[in-house]
Amino acid sequence: MKKVLWWLFASRGGVNRAKIIDKLHTRPYNAHQLADELKLDYTTIRHHLKVLEENNVVTSTGEKYNIMYFLSDKMEENYNVFKEIWESLRNK
Template sequence: MESILWYVLTSTRGGDNRLRLLVAADEEARNANQFAADLGLDYKTVRHHLDVLVENDILEPLTEGYGARYRPTDRVRHHWETVEKILAESDVERP
């Protein structure tokens, strides 16, 4: 999981936005519209990054369908120290 976190959150295009989504989801579960508004991102951009985060078992939906809110998975919470290291090395600020 640590290598997945480093790759998805730092080594790929859009990593900063994915990191921002993860940190925001840890603060409070949100849906795509809420992420877009709170982080000042385009809705389609948020949807793309949410899909990447879900595919890599970093975020999970609390419910299915439109309006689903997302939170970090238990695997990510178990490796949260890695997220903190990534956050410390990035330019991303906590919301």
């Protein structure tokens, strides 16, 4: 999981993905709520959520406009690893 997290957050778009993870750690959100909270375009949020979901970092429930996103159990277990990576990248 650590290698996947490094790839997700050290590559292009990693800052936005990290912000999404940080938000989802506090509570579930839908894509519109995340876009509003993070002041990002809805399509940008949807793209990053898709990447995060494909890599088993987030999970979703619901359909169409009612889809809520959560951190996956695997991500919850590795949240401290994420924080270490994020701090390391922010201090560069």
